[in-house]
Amino acid sequence: MKLNIVLFVLFIASFQSVPGQVLNSPGQLKDDGRFAASTKQVNQFFRRFNGEESKEGDRRYNPGDENYRNRELRRSFINILFDNETSDLPVELKREFLNYVVSESYPQYLNFHGGEWFAEATTVFTYGGRSHDVVLFLKLQPEGLGYEWVIDNVLFEPFKTAFDKPKGDQKKFLHPLSHELGFMNLRKAIQDDPKPESYTPREFRPDYLSLFIYEIKRGDLKFVTVKDVKYHFFQIDKWYFELSQFNRPGFNTGWLISNLVKLSEGDREVVLEYIYDNN
Secondary structure (H helix, E strand, C coil): CHHHHHHHHHHHHHHHHCCCCCECCCCCECCCCCCCCCECCHHHHHHHHHCCECCCCCCECCCCCCCCCCHHHHHHHHHCCECCCCCCCCHHHHHHHHHHHCCCCCCCCCCCCCCCEEEEEEEEEEECCEEEEEEEEEEEEEECCEEEEEEEEEECHHHHHHCCCCCHHHCCCCCCCHHHHCCCCHHHHHHHCCCHHHHCCCCCCCCHHHHHHHHHHHCCEEEEEEEEEEEEECCCCCEEEEEEEECCCCCCCEEEEEEEEECCCCHHHHHHHHHCCCC
């Protein structure tokens, strides 16, 4: 798995070799400034990706409207939904993605309530008298007659470094005849060994979210601010993309696709593990 993650990172790094450009019709590349400036909201990104608003952004299209999810409208919109200034995604990769999602036989749309996408919020907390970055992963879940965002996972370096389970000959263990001693050797294992995680099953994974909530309730973790937010999408069959916000002059601003990966079998799990930093 670690080798796969390294290969994935190298694959991402290889994107840096091709200058960013905006796709137009097949075989053409063209900057496009005809649309209303930036994609200011995530909801607007969904509408533009699906072709559910006018080019000027002043009218939403509903089912039954002539232009609702119009194929050429979607093609024009998706052209401007890539970060073309800093991400340097290969033109051919973007063209392949574009042609796939607007294909006549199997068009792909985004569904706000459809799952398979989640938020990554980089926040700041104080912990132990120091300021720390805490990455929160949030997802939408049904609640009552609507939906709500909930914290689904946490990445916090002090939690991660606190669990360092030894492997191989370095790992201590409870003797298989410990039951004949009434497990009295637990005292030595738990009190004397600085790594009690040695005595957990091989599939043991620390529950950082429970630790996070516990430390907040104890008053040891205190929220300060949110530094950054981005979104991870797996809704498009066989593709992954990352959505980030860019605040800069010009037309290529707002919520834009900053990363794009075509997925083969098994790649989804590798990407998720990379995102959650579980390598």
